[in-house]
Amino acid sequence: xxxxxAIAAAEWRCWQRSRLAVLAAALLAALLLATTVLTTLRLQxxxxxxxxxxxxxxAAFRAQPDRHPHRMVHYGHxxxxxxxxxxxxxxxxxxxxxxxLFLEGHRQNTAxxxxxxxxxxxxxxxxxxxxxYQALAPxxxxxxxxxxxxxxxxxxxxxxxxxxxxxxxTLLAGKALALAAAVGVLLLxxxxxxxxxxxxxxxxxxAAALLAxxxxYLLLWALLALLASALWRRRGAVxxxxxxxxxxxxxxxxxxxxxxxxxxxxxxxxxxTDLAMLTEVRRLGDGHNANDPAFAQLxxxxxxxxxxxxxxxxxxxxxxxxxxxxxxxxxxTLNAWAQRQQAGEQRLAQRLAAHGWFTxxxxxxxxxxxxxxxxxxxxxxxxxxxxxxxxxxxxxxxRVHAQQLAYADDIRRSSDPxxxxxxxxxxxxxxxxxxxxxxxxxxxxxxxRAAPQGLMLLPWLAGLLLxxxxxxxxxxx
Amino acid sequence: MSRRPMNAPVRATAPSGWAAxxxxxxxxxxxxxxxxWWAVVxxxxxxxxxxxxxxxxxxRATIARLVEADRADRAAAQQPLQDxxxxxxxxxxxxxxxPSDFAFxxxxxRDDTAWKHRIRLLALEGQIHERDAGHPVLALTGxxxxxxxxxxxxxxxxxxxxHGLRAGERQAGRHDLLVAxxxxxxxxxxxxxxxxxxxxxxxxxxxxxxxxxxxxxxPATLAAALALLAAHVLGWALLAAAVAAWRRxxxxxLAALLAxxxxLAVxxxxxxxxxxxxxxxxxxxADILLTQREAVNDAWDLPKADTMAAFVERHPEWAPFxxxxxxxxxxxxxxxxxxxxxxxxxxxxxxxxxRHTRERWAAxxxxxxxxxxxERQLQRLARTDLAATLAYEARVRAFHxxxxxxxxxxxxxxxxxxxxxxxGLPRFEPRAGAAYxxx
Numbered sequence: 010x011x012x013x014x015a016i017a018a019a020e021w022r023c024w025q026r027s028r029l030a031v032l033a034a035a036l037l038a039a040l041l042l043a044t045t046v047l048t049t050l051r052l053q054x055x056x057x058x059x060x061x062x063x064x065x066x067x068a069a070f071r072a073q074p075d076r077h078p079h080r081m082v083h084y085g086h087x088x089x090x091x092x093x094x095x096x097x098x099x100x101x102x103x104x105x106x107x108x109x110l111f112l113e114g115h116r117q118n119t120a121x122x123x124x125x126x127x128x129x130x131x132x133x134x135x136x137x138x139x140x141x142y143q144a145l146a147p148x149x150x151x152x153x154x155x156x157x158x159x160x161x162x163x164x165x166x167x168x169x170x171x172x173x174x175x176x177x178x179t180l181l182a183g184k185a186l187a188l189a190a191a192v193g194v195l196l197l198x199x200x201x202x203x204x205x206x207x208x209x210x211x212x213x214x215x216a217a218a219l220l221a222x223x224x225x226y227l228l229l230w231a232l233l234a235l236l237a238s239a240l241w242r243r244r245g246a247v248x249x250x251x252x253x254x255x256x257x258x259x260x261x262x263x264x265x266x267x268x269x270x271x272x273x274x275x276x277x278x279x280x281x282t283d284l285a286m287l288t289e290v291r292r293l294g295d296g297h298n299a300n301d302p303a304f305a306q307l308x309x310x311x312x313x314x315x316x317x318x319x320x321x322x323x324x325x326x327x328x329x330x331x332x333x334x335x336x337x338x339x340x341x342t343l344n345a346w347a348q349r350q351q352a353g354e355q356r357l358a359q360r361l362a363a364h365g366w367f368t369x370x371x372x373x374x375x376x377x378x379x380x381x382x383x384x385x386x387x388x389x390x391x392x393x394x395x396x397x398x399x400x401x402x403x404x405x406x407x408r409v410h411a412q413q414l415a416y417a418d419d420i421r422r423s424s425d426p427x428x429x430x431x432x433x434x435x436x437x438x439x440x441x442x443x444x445x446x447x448x449x450x451x452x453x454x455x456x457x458r459a460a461p462q463g464l465m466l467l468p469w470l471a472g473l474l475l476x477x478x479x480x481x482x483x484x485x486x
Numbered sequence: 487m488s489r490r491p492m493n494a495p496v497r498a499t500a501p502s503g504w505a506a507x508x509x510x511x512x513x514x515x516x517x518x519x520x521x522x523w524w525a526v527v528x529x530x531x532x533x534x535x536x537x538x539x540x541x542x543x544x545x546r547a548t549i550a551r552l553v554e555a556d557r558a559d560r561a562a563a564q565q566p567l568q569d570x571x572x573x574x575x576x577x578x579x580x581x582x583x584x585p586s587d588f589a590f591x592x593x594x595x596r597d598d599t600a601w602k603h604r605i606r607l608l609a610l611e612g613q614i615h616e617r618d619a620g621h622p623v624l625a626l627t628g629x630x631x632x633x634x635x636x637x638x639x640x641x642x643x644x645x646x647x648x649h650g651l652r653a654g655e656r657q658a659g660r661h662d663l664l665v666a667x668x669x670x671x672x673x674x675x676x677x678x679x680x681x682x683x684x685x686x687x688x689x690x691x692x693x694x695x696x697x698x699x700x701x702x703x704x705p706a707t708l709a710a711a712l713a714l715l716a717a718h719v720l721g722w723a724l725l726a727a728a729v730a731a732w733r734r735x736x737x738x739x740l741a742a743l744l745a746x747x748x749x750l751a752v753x754x755x756x757x758x759x760x761x762x763x764x765x766x767x768x769x770x771x772a773d774i775l776l777t778q779r780e781a782v783n784d785a786w787d788l789p790k791a792d793t794m795a796a797f798v799e800r801h802p803e804w805a806p807f808x809x810x811x812x813x814x815x816x817x818x819x820x821x822x823x824x825x826x827x828x829x830x831x832x833x834x835x836x837x838x839x840x841r842h843t844r845e846r847w848a849a850x851x852x853x854x855x856x857x858x859x860x861e862r863q864l865q866r867l868a869r870t871d872l873a874a875t876l877a878y879e880a881r882v883r884a885f886h887x888x889x890x891x892x893x894x895x896x897x898x899x900x901x902x903x904x905x906x907x908x909x910g911l912p913r914f915e916p917r918a919g920a921a922y923x924x925x
Binding site: 132279 | 556580600602616625638738755768772776840858
């Protein structure tokens with residue numbers, strides 16, 4: 010063990026003397042710092058703005074004057090998604106999905122105003138701390154690790170070391186320890202960002218899971234560099250091989266996986282789903298028209314139940330009953346189709362995620378978004394929670410419509426101003442709107458969701474450790 | 487072993503011109519690593535082009551399905567209706583931006599912005615920001631289209647291929663011999679780098695040309711794309727060869743070139759985008775929608791004459807018909823929809839203008855970052871850039887104006903409903919010159 014530590018310490022001293030290594034580490038640190046600060050500031054501004062808009066929308070709804078409750082069904086409401094605390098490290102899908110949604114009766118709208126859609130078109134990469142770790146940190150580890158054994162060979166110190174009875178395994182373990190320590194240092198900015206998120210209400214477990222994920226990923230690259238350093242004898246070849254590997258694993262394969270996944274057939278979009286659904290919805294009838302034949306049965310049942318002959322004699326306003334009934338049936342259909350569409354999107358995402366076995370960065374990115382609460386699940390849950398809110402206030406209004414308005418007034422309100430006045434309900438009714446705040450899932454749920462993709466890194470790590478162990482036993486000068 | 491005296495002029499017997507080229511060609515032909523990289527480039531370019539063609543075919547199939555489903559849905563929606571107001575309320579119209587004849591090479595913003603909408607006569611601001619965009623995870627990760635491959639991956643291939651040109655020979659101990667036996671040492675490295683880079687260009691351009699032939703790309707578009715690609719390869723080859731001339735070990739040259747790539751392909755553009763997005767703020771989308779919604783909803787409670795006055799300001803031709811008698815009239819309903827758009831107009835215009843401004847600045851910044859410049863130019867040729875998205879939005883707005891022009895005379899003059907006249911409903915015409923035509 011002492012030997013391992015001594016070797017690791019020697020490796021560190023060697024890096025400290027290398028101007029290239031120090032410069033590269035300093036640049037990466039500066040980049041991480043800059044992206045963390047910028048992303049944090051941007052998210053803070055967005056969170057404030059969306060919180061402000063949310064409050065404004067809620068206040069506007071509750072401040073509406075006396076009016077017919079169905080007017081409020083169409084007045085509708087807006088909900089805004091506030092970013093998760095860890096989004097300051099990994100903004101994930103937030104930038105490419107809409108962050109605000111209009112809620113109204115009889116419709117489920119799409120989430121609007123995604124950040125990237127209005128952004129200047131400048132290349133394929135957007136800098137977030139997570140992206141810097143995923144794509145650029147491996148380069149620093151390649152730079153540090155590629156010379157680990159090569160240098161001993163070049164300097165002719167490998168033969169004396171081995172001749173002194175130092176096992177190849179011990180030597181490799183020392184080098185690996187040095188690199189692992191480098192990974193530990195490299196994780197400090199992430200730890201700081203995660204700490205910042207914990208300060209804003211994030212669970213420490215999620216922060217720890219994120220550290221573990223990135224630690225495993227960076228270790229993987231460190232071991233890859235070490236392996237290449239032990240395998241080849243020419244420095245140029247080692248570095249070229251590692252650079253090529255980086256190009257293939259972090260740039261080419263993830264993008265190819267996307268193209269391959271898309272080629273396997275995309276998920277049906279919103280318009281396509283809507284059109285398929287509309288055919289079905291049309292059979293349900295128009296909830297605005299209580300005389301629609303689709304509601305004849307409902308009317309007959311209601312009149313039999315209350316033992317009345319005329320609709321006007323019902324203790325409830327038939328129009329409101331029909332509105333509530335049809336909203337319920339319509340929403341069941343809308344939700345079934347929305348679930349179908351979301352399941353299609355999840356299947357596509359899973360097909361993409363399966364490529365993570367071949368390209369660690371894809372696995373890590375997926376797991377990282379899951380832990381940060383910026384993945385597809387959270388986008389869908391935002392849509393689902395918005396829908397739940399929509400249904401609750403629309404049905405609340407429909408119940409008011411059914412219970413507080415006289416049918417005789419309701420049918421005459423377009424022609425009789427007095428009847429119209431009586432169909433207005435008090436503004437205090439609008440307090441029925443619930444407050445909307447989007448929160449990420451519990452940390453345990455997020456970590457469990459990240460596990461399948463996080464575990465994809467393990468075969469890589471195990472394979473690399475095995476290869477290094479085998480190599481350590483037969484290490485030749 | 488050589489019997490030549492040490493001071494004999496070597497150059498006199500050395501090859502020059504075509505002979506030097508032939509000699510280098512023989513060298514290159516024997517280098518397995520070069521062939522391997524050419525094969526990789528050929529494979530990647532083929533994959534990029536093939537997946538692009540497949541995606542475009544899928545998008546066309548989607549559009550064809552949607553055009554048909556939209557027509558059927560509109561017919562079914564209109565069938566029971568008896569008046570113009572209800573017809574306008576229930577008739578949605580599918581609008582779309584078909585992929586161009588070169589979209590397969592650069593899918594660009596088609597992944598993260600909406601290229602299809604369904605709109606009706608109601609206030610447009612409530613509809614045009616709906617986004618039926620692509621799959622978010624795919625959009626975030628980014629696909630492997632030819633533009634991405636050529637702009638970002640190809641320079642890296644050239645760097646790996648060319649960085650060790652001299653240092654590698656130096657380390658192998660052949661450097662001085664090579665220089666000594668070359669006609670002109672400078673020409674030697676030029677040929678050496680030139681042949682490798684030319685090979686890269688050929689194997690990258692070949693699949694693009696085949697794809698263009700399959701997609702029916704306009705020859706001028708393909709020619710422009712090939713010229714851009716050639717300039718890009720030439721530029722990176724020159725840069726790599728220049729740095730490779732540095733008398734340093736290969737790994738240092740590689741590190742320097744990778745750092746340059748990072749700077750030009752990643753850091754400068756990303757920083758540029760961050761600066762532009764900050765320097766050119768857009769009105770919050772929520773403000774556009776809230777303004778529009780408030781205006782539309784307030785109209786129910788306002789005196790109808792107020793709404794009609796605001797409407798007539800924009801449409802004086804309907805002033806004689808603007809009186810509203812009954813508590814509900816469709817012309818009033820659509821008038822306040824339009825007034826809602828009018829209220830949000832300033833914000834909406836600022837949102838569009840802001841995006842145009844961002845795009846203009848992006849075009850300037852791209853000159854500092856050649857990979858992004860190439861990607862943007864290819865996206866421009868493919869009409870998949872932000873400018874194309876904005877142009878499509880403008881066409882949707884124009885189509886909405888056509889719908890209004892169709893319905894307003896019927897609503898304001900209270901014309902009797904005539905189902906036969908529905909055949910004259912405006913149809914959204916996708917961009918002229920698109921390879922895809924609505925059947």
